Amino acid sequence: MNLFGLFQISGSALAAERLRAEVATSNLANSETTRTAEGGPYRRQMVVFNSRPASQFRLLLAGSLGNSGLQAAGGVQVSQVVDDPTPPLRRYEPGHPDADASGYVDYPAISPVQETVDLMGAERAYELNASAVQAAKQMIQQSLQILK
Secondary structure (H helix, E strand, O other), rough: OOHHHHHHHHHHHHHHHHHHHHHHHHHHHHHOOOOOOOOOOOOOOEEEEEOOOOOOOHHOOOOOOOOOOOOOOOOOEEEEEEEEOOEEEEEEEEOOOOOOOOOOEHHHHHHHHHHHHHHHHHHHHHHHHHHHHHHHHHHHHHHHHHHH
């Protein structure tokens, strides 16, 4: 792998982790939302990552350079953002405007602790990828200094 490939891989990871942080923040903000436009309580969102395949050109180039056993890395991508299948939490609050006939209100099944941990994980992964980009940039600058 070359240093420029590192920019592509880390850049894709930065974008994916940014979305992960946005989803965790949205989940935290809506942890008490009992009514949405679709009806019912807010549903916790989850981000699903998968590896982004390397371009066909990169695979052909790797094969022509004798690296046929090694797969060229392509980065990470968000395949989808899905609703958490966990059923809503029911609380007995007969005076609440969203209470059903028996006095129960459906609340999102969101744990603020879990969302905070997810947000911290996204933040750390983002920082690590930003550091990798900075390190690659410094290596390229030092290489250019050597060539002078």
